[in-house]
Amino acid sequence: MTSSSLRSLAGTLVAIAAVATLPWWVADQYQLHLAALIAVYWVLICGLNLVVGFSGQLSIGHVGLLAIGAYGFAILAGRYEWSPYLSLLACGAIGGLCGFLLGLPSLRLPGFYFAMATMAFALIVAELTLALGDFTGGGVGLAVPPFPEPFASPEGFYLLAAGAAILITWLTRNVAQSQWGRGLIAIRDNPVAAESVGVPVFRMKLLVFVVSGMSAGLAGALFGSLQSYITPDTFVFELGLFFFVCIIIGGRGSIYGPLFGTIVLTALPEMVAPLAKLGNLFYGLALLAVVLLVPEGIGRVFEVLSARLRPRKLEHGAVEPDARRLAELLREERSR
Amino acid sequence: MSALAATSVTKRFGGLTALEGVSVELRPGEVHGLIGPNGSGKTTMLNLLSGFYQADEGKVVLRGEDLTRASVQRRARAGVARTFQKPRLLGTLTVLENAMLGSWRETPRRLLPSLLSWPGIRGDEKRNRARAAALLESLGLGYAIGRQANLLEHAEKRFLEIARALMLRPDFVLLDEPAGGLTGPEIERLGIVIRALRDAGIGVLLVEHHTEFVFGLCDRVTTLNLGRLLCHGTPAQVRNDPEVIRVYLGA
Amino acid sequence: MIVLVSGLAAGALFAATALAYNVMFSTSKVLSVTTGHIAMLGGVFGAYVITGLGLSPWLGLLAAILVGGLFGYLTDVIAIRRVVSRSDEHLWLLSTLALATIVQQGVGLWWGTEPRPFPRLIPQDFSAGLADQKYWLPIIATGLLAIGLELFYRRTLYGKLFVAMSEDTFAARARGIETDRIRALSYVIAGVIGAVAGFAAGQLTFAFFALGLTLTLNGFIALAVGGLGSNVGALVGGAALGLLNAFSANAIGGEYQNTVSVGLLMAVLLLKPEGLFGARNVRPV
Numbered sequence: 001m002t003s004s005s006l007r008s009l010a011g012t013l014v015a016i017a018a019v020a021t022l023p024w025w026v027a028d029q030y031q032l033h034l035a036a037l038i039a040v041y042w043v044l045i046c047g048l049n050l051v052v053g054f055s056g057q058l059s060i061g062h063v064g065l066l067a068i069g070a071y072g073f074a075i076l077a078g079r080y081e082w083s084p085y086l087s088l089l090a091c092g093a094i095g096g097l098c099g100f101l102l103g104l105p106s107l108r109l110p111g112f113y114f115a116m117a118t119m120a121f122a123l124i125v126a127e128l129t130l131a132l133g134d135f136t137g138g139g140v141g142l143a144v145p146p147f148p149e150p151f152a153s154p155e156g157f158y159l160l161a162a163g164a165a166i167l168i169t170w171l172t173r174n175v176a177q178s179q180w181g182r183g184l185i186a187i188r189d190n191p192v193a194a195e196s197v198g199v200p201v202f203r204m205k206l207l208v209f210v211v212s213g214m215s216a217g218l219a220g221a222l223f224g225s226l227q228s229y230i231t232p233d234t235f236v237f238e239l240g241l242f243f244f245v246c247i248i249i250g251g252r253g254s255i256y257g258p259l260f261g262t263i264v265l266t267a268l269p270e271m272v273a274p275l276a277k278l279g280n281l282f283y284g285l286a287l288l289a290v291v292l293l294v295p296e297g298i299g300r301v302f303e304v305l306s307a308r309l310r311p312r313k314l315e316h317g318a319v320e321p322d323a324r325r326l327a328e329l330l331r332e333e334r335s336r
Numbered sequence: 337m338s339a340l341a342a343t344s345v346t347k348r349f350g351g352l353t354a355l356e357g358v359s360v361e362l363r364p365g366e367v368h369g370l371i372g373p374n375g376s377g378k379t380t381m382l383n384l385l386s387g388f389y390q391a392d393e394g395k396v397v398l399r400g401e402d403l404t405r406a407s408v409q410r411r412a413r414a415g416v417a418r419t420f421q422k423p424r425l426l427g428t429l430t431v432l433e434n435a436m437l438g439s440w441r442e443t444p445r446r447l448l449p450s451l452l453s454w455p456g457i458r459g460d461e462k463r464n465r466a467r468a469a470a471l472l473e474s475l476g477l478g479y480a481i482g483r484q485a486n487l488l489e490h491a492e493k494r495f496l497e498i499a500r501a502l503m504l505r506p507d508f509v510l511l512d513e514p515a516g517g518l519t520g521p522e523i524e525r526l527g528i529v530i531r532a533l534r535d536a537g538i539g540v541l542l543v544e545h546h547t548e549f550v551f552g553l554c555d556r557v558t559t560l561n562l563g564r565l566l567c568h569g570t571p572a573q574v575r576n577d578p579e580v581i582r583v584y585l586g587a
Numbered sequence: 588m589i590v591l592v593s594g595l596a597a598g599a600l601f602a603a604t605a606l607a608y609n610v611m612f613s614t615s616k617v618l619s620v621t622t623g624h625i626a627m628l629g630g631v632f633g634a635y636v637i638t639g640l641g642l643s644p645w646l647g648l649l650a651a652i653l654v655g656g657l658f659g660y661l662t663d664v665i666a667i668r669r670v671v672s673r674s675d676e677h678l679w680l681l682s683t684l685a686l687a688t689i690v691q692q693g694v695g696l697w698w699g700t701e702p703r704p705f706p707r708l709i710p711q712d713f714s715a716g717l718a719d720q721k722y723w724l725p726i727i728a729t730g731l732l733a734i735g736l737e738l739f740y741r742r743t744l745y746g747k748l749f750v751a752m753s754e755d756t757f758a759a760r761a762r763g764i765e766t767d768r769i770r771a772l773s774y775v776i777a778g779v780i781g782a783v784a785g786f787a788a789g790q791l792t793f794a795f796f797a798l799g800l801t802l803t804l805n806g807f808i809a810l811a812v813g814g815l816g817s818n819v820g821a822l823v824g825g826a827a828l829g830l831l832n833a834f835s836a837n838a839i840g841g842e843y844q845n846t847v848s849v850g851l852l853m854a855v856l857l858l859k860p861e862g863l864f865g866a867r868n869v870r871p872v
Contacts (some may be wrong), residue, residue: 002410009611045410045527058681060684068870115620115680115684119805120849121843123801128843129838130842131842154838171452172450174451174452178461179436180447182436183437183440185428189426190424190425192388193424194422195412196388196412196418196420196439197438197500197503198413198440199409199437199440201409204447207447208447211447221778226397241684278692279692279696280688281342281689281695284685284686284691285685285691286691287681288666288689292669292682296428318521318522319491320476320525321476322474323529330533331537331685332537333467334505334536
């Protein structure tokens, strides 16, 4: 093991330890609630990040999938009294299925069309939750059951949500660091080049969209349980916009940037009263500022600053191919 | 029948006929030049072979298998790699990662193994990395391996794109004006690389404006004009063809 | 009959929004998320000037036009100008989305989040039924806007420059056309179109801050159904969508409006992806 991978392992362990022990060092119950909310949001945003941040498909309607997960959990675990754990998994599966059904027609469309399709999806879900009153409680809403012990207490629920968040972070990090991650970035930045090396563009877009649907379904179930009561007004379109903004502000093609974005954008309005009054206006302003000033996201600012601090001289050597070695290499490869 | 061949292909864009009944056969271990004035259909032919366009008439066949309707990706997986007139790289990734992107033939099409980072995936990743590093080294880009691709100079980008194409383990490489924007010595080095590909048994299609470069390098040359075949043969034959001289080379 | 007329009235508003999309798209190749919000501003500022300040309907219309034009101009300056030259095609989507959110939430904070009634523009009692101004005002307004736009394209120098720029921006710039100014002008015109339509349809929609997003979607559906870039298509698409909404609301109830609209969009995209009157694009490689 090299020293740098050792260091990153140590960093990961410290971060996990900090997240796991959080209930014992936060100031009050409210902060614990906030931390649980951030963890739940992150479950969704982390999956969505594969779609928005990596494959470059601008979905602004994931709140629809969140709502489906939350209502699914309320109905399965509440009305039909399924086991909450089974319901949770079922919500993930339902979210994935809905992601598949939404992605199949819309992921072939160009950027703006796709964004509009996802927005329309969110509006349709909102409309149906209101219209199908027998099923969803209509405008009155539904009570959502809590998880049983040991996850019934605020501390327990937080640990459940944090566990899910860590798991999904690990999964997406695996994808990001593999050939799939490079393929997704190629789809985002240069689809023509991606095709030319054989990247199955549509298939990959669809698969990561399904994954994002699953994570949104899971997040929805957790979110519903955390809120304990849901109505159609819980899932306003602006919430979907918020998820999207967290990723763009954090920076595309990164995992920790959007995590940073999620934490800051969730916590900031709660901590700073004037921002809370601005409400969603604040997210619009933040998005505009980032798009105009640092389109690569906040994460990029740190990179640029660190590059300024220790400038490296780039020496452009002449490209001197070694014909003999190249021929040897190619022959060896082709004989296999 | 181990060649990549287009047989009497026609391609129209609206009312404009870009190619009409042209055949090109690209054989393994051979450099095949494709020259002609601007708008003669060279790049259209390259796009038909690599799958970015589909022929209106005629066929594209690889090793006897009909690929006329096959997608770009399917052809890439079958061993047809290409570069672009203007290098298409991923600017935010490093040189090494850009080259690694080319090894898609060995990447699982399922998502689950990558999500769970199965041991097999990690092994692939390691091999892929080593292979890309060795290839870049032999192409003379070893010094730039960790550099971000959008910081490269033009010649470096060209060679990196060739490296990415070679990561496919291709049987055929289609180069779209690879000498464009290169200096004299750089073009010479490009020639060295192309000869090495040929010697390794790869078939190379060279779409180029730089005629001296083409005649010095190619085994066979096809000349197009206004979407039609003008002349086809060895460099010596083409160079002395009166029609080619009249239309393209000039006196 | 009332279904037909109310459907056409709503369709007129969708059609005008689609026209505004087209005007901006022609010079910038941008589909702006703010398009529906322009009409929202027209309605809200009209209601503010007439009811809030107690001024005459003509001044209300003038205010709507000024606000719409100004917002169009600001859209270009803030969200388009700095972004459109960059290679990343997603940036304009993000910047217009940000601006749309800012405007919608800003109006929400200032005007309130409840729909407020829009004043009568012409003295008429409420028993007119089919002949009520809330139906025919938007229809007439959209008709006039469409005719005016067509005359502008055909008869004026600026209109011809628009057409030249929509066909080939690079060639237009090479010939010395100031593409930045033309684009800004097109955004102002789109702002005026949207605001007038939103003002004329105010009695139908009420002055409501969240109208913008719904209109951005429905105007886009009208546009996609009719065919991107075609003004005839925008009118036909808008009318089709308005009628479909009205008849489906009549048949199965009004709770499924978005579902029905999107159903229409999906059907058209599957059967005729370029829309009824659109041009099929050649794939750019």
